[in-house]
Amino acid sequence: MQLFNTMSGRIEPLAPSDGSALRMYACGPTVYDYGHIGNFRTFIHVDVLRRYLKQCGMAVRHVMNVTDVDDKIIRNAAIAKVGIDAYTKKFEQAFFEDMEALGVERPEVVPHATDNIAEMVTLIEELSAQGIAYQADDGSWYFRIAKFQEYGKLSKKDFEGMEDGARIDVDEYDKDAARDFALWKSVKTDANGVREPAWETALGAGRPGWHIECSAMATKFLGESFDLHAGGEDLMFPHHENEIAQSEAASHQTFARHWMHVRFLLVEGRKMSKSEGNFYTLRDLLLKGHRASAIRLLLMSVPYRHQLNFTFDGLAESTHAVERLRTFAERMRGVFPEGLDVELAQASEKARAGYDAALSNDLNTAEAKAAIFDLVRAGNSAADAGTLRAGNAAAILEVLERFDGVFAVLVDRDAEITRAALAWAEREGRLEEASAEVVAMLSLTDAAIEAMVTERTKAKKMRNFARADGLRNELLAQGIVLEDSKDGVRWKRK
């Protein structure tokens, strides 16, 4: 498997250096609010990577942190008048519910920043012993960038020509140099005299800086040197650069050998932001009737190194694509004459090979998807022509299963996921954000739908088409589509 490495700027082989499991660290969420689709694009692409590695027979040890203390959390918790524990717990739970809804596998290790304060303190002490960390007058600890010659090697920034203070008000801090970043923030008291959450440590009372937690936790769970570090492109600088500085200055070893960065998504051609009015959480979309599976497919269809332009046209397109794949998979599960059509067997092998070639080549999800759709057409054509044999159907299902091992959209959990989102909205008093169609569509239970379908089939048998069509239209009005076939009636939610 070949993957682009931000550090070298080249596509390079990715393999476990210890010969057993690939050790990877991915920056996780800061749990201060509900996750938006941009967040999930990154997590989905990391999921694509880990799923494909496993499919290639590689064991994976994937660590993803949860940042459960930072400025926003402290501020928001104070506003909500709850402790930061209670505050973050709610959003962390929501985050993992969303990940589950989007089919993102849970990493092997999910450490919390607040559970690893001791490790961070030890790391800062080590840096201090080497004269790289220093304490400023306010009690906070900073990293002295001048002591780390390779600073900027990941983001390819040359700080020689940059003047301190160009963008930062130097006087605002007690740092020795403007670019020096905080390792440990000494405890402060806000305008109302309320003391911030703080840990009493050898460094003084305070809380960790953002960057140190990833260095400490990655090292704790993966060692001082590991295979891959991933995250959103915005984290490249300063976050990942700072992680490298802290870790390598302390250990004198290469922190991560391979760096993967997922590019941002745009919404309708513009950067997603609350002020643009184009900011969407997963829950926003689910309540509007968009399906989790279609959102996953859309977010992963454009390869991770390309910007993705998220549009509602694109989402509708993905909805149809998922539907077509599911319809095809179901068709292949049908009964066919024994035997094997050689030409079609070659087509399914070609699709499998195309799928693997695409993903092996820097995770080209668009090409992998195209290979599978070639197979969909070939399989459907053969089934229509009557040349498809049981052996072909089995082979095709095998290819589809491999495809779905990474894409994970074939199993239909959409109604269940949307129901859960509605239940959440109800609990939160946000039900008015849901579209009327969604509420209507899910108000019918599967059993109720099936009863109506049976009744229509009866009417149809008696050639009472007026009655049959009436029932079909009634269901359609509630978002249920019927399809007649030789093998009976299928129904699905629109």
Added chain:
RNA sequence: GGCGCGGUACCCAAGUGGUAAGGGAGAGGUCUGCAAAACCUUUAUGCGUCGGUUCGAUCCCGACCCGCGCCUCCA
């Protein structure tokens, strides 16, 4: 200002030094009680613009135009 990415049909989007994957949408057709699904046909002499290299460029080089990202919290 510095660093980086991209401009491919109606829309989304792969890709390659030898003449354009895939998906969606539209149109026509097959099938069907009617629909739906599925399939077939069809939609870029063309890949931002202008030069250059080459037997040949969308793909390489240069300039320019446009869009976007990072440089500050941010996936």
